[in-house]
Amino acid sequence: MVDLSTRRAVLNWRKSSASQAANECVEVAASGPSVLVRDSHDHAAGVIALASTQWRGLLNAIRNGELDRR
Template identity: 40%
Template sequence: MSLLVDASQARWRKSRRSSSTGSDCVEIADLGEAIAFRDSKDPTGPNLMLARTAWQDLSRRMASGELDL
């Protein structure tokens, strides 16, 4: 599956799980059909996009402890 979603106008927010020291910061943007992630220390760098359904599945699996992260 290929996502062709324009993230140029994304409204990024810092994840609640990011560290308070700024060393491990992730920003998330809701793009409608996709969720995008990026390193807040490199806002012009690459970002990762997941289809909304893939993000929901990943979130559920992380919350349940199914994944060893």
């Protein structure tokens, strides 16, 4: 978990343009060498900080369908 209470205003949170009208996705923000990930619907649920290699690994797994429900 990452405490961003003092830096929250400077983060540029982004989410997919395909889900701009809905809050059923995750949002991401760059913070130094990390990529921060949070639930777009429940910001109080917390933030996960991923190193750039972890972020690339997650994106590759998503693109390759490795995380699809079967």
